[in-house]
Amino acid sequence: xxxxxxxxxxxxxxxxxxxxxxxxRARQHIKAGAVTEGYGGDTETAVKILNAALxxxxxxxxxxxxxxxxxxxxxxxxVAAEFLEHAGEEQEHADRIAERIVQLGGKPDxxxxxxxxxxxxxxxxGNSLVDMIKEDLVAERIAIxxxxxxxxxxxxxxxxxxxxLEEIEATEEExxxxxxxxxxxxxxxxxx
Numbered sequence: 001x002x003x004x005x006x007x008x009x010x011x012x013x014x015x016x017x018x019x020x021x022x023x024x025r026a027r028q029h030i031k032a033g034a035v036t037e038g039y040g041g042d043t044e045t046a047v048k049i050l051n052a053a054l055x056x057x058x059x060x061x062x063x064x065x066x067x068x069x070x071x072x073x074x075x076x077x078x079v080a081a082e083f084l085e086h087a088g089e090e091q092e093h094a095d096r097i098a099e100r101i102v103q104l105g106g107k108p109d110x111x112x113x114x115x116x117x118x119x120x121x122x123x124x125x126g127n128s129l130v131d132m133i134k135e136d137l138v139a140e141r142i143a144i145x146x147x148x149x150x151x152x153x154x155x156x157x158x159x160x161x162x163x164x165l166e167e168i169e170a171t172e173e174e175x176x177x178x179x180x181x182x183x184x185x186x187x188x189x190x191x192x
Contacts, residue, residue, distance in 0.1 A: 041158055043105055052119070053168075057093045093171070122139070
């Protein structure tokens with residue numbers, strides 16, 4: 001037999017703050033933009049974490065672009081195309097992260113000085129097609145682990161940032177799979 005709510009329980013608001021209070025708070029804090037009173041995190045820390053992610057994405061864009069232009073050899077066509085595609089997707093990630101930083105009241109850090117120091121991944125040029133693929137795969141694996149940690153951090157209080165990071169992480173996993181497939185499908189004499 002199911003328990004029926006008492007008359008007292010059914011009169012209460014289920015979970016949502018009354019509309020009048022929501023409206024008053026929205027008007028009082030209008031300059032705060034997307035960061036409402038209900039944001040449970042520290043926006044300064046959130047912006048710092050996201051600026052590190054931004055730096056990582058920008059370094060990845062630069063590395064992939066270099067690899068695209070430097071890919072040479074008979075097997076370079078499909079590999080270069082993959083590098084270019086990944087560069088574009090990494091740029092999209094950077095743009096999304098920068099936009100979220102602004103929404104949180106911060107400033108995206110695009111300053112070239114210190115970019116590689118802020119990045120989780122390294123900018124490694126690679127001397128051959130195989131080296132380039134391997135360096136990009138290492139960077140993708142670093143990004144995947146970094147995003148997983150960020151997702152855990154944001155999970156309790158910022159579902160918007162968490163969801164964005166989950167989507168970016170999924171793309172990074174696809175990139176890692178693409179690069180692993182490229183390595184596997186290159187002739188053995190190139191990969192040894």
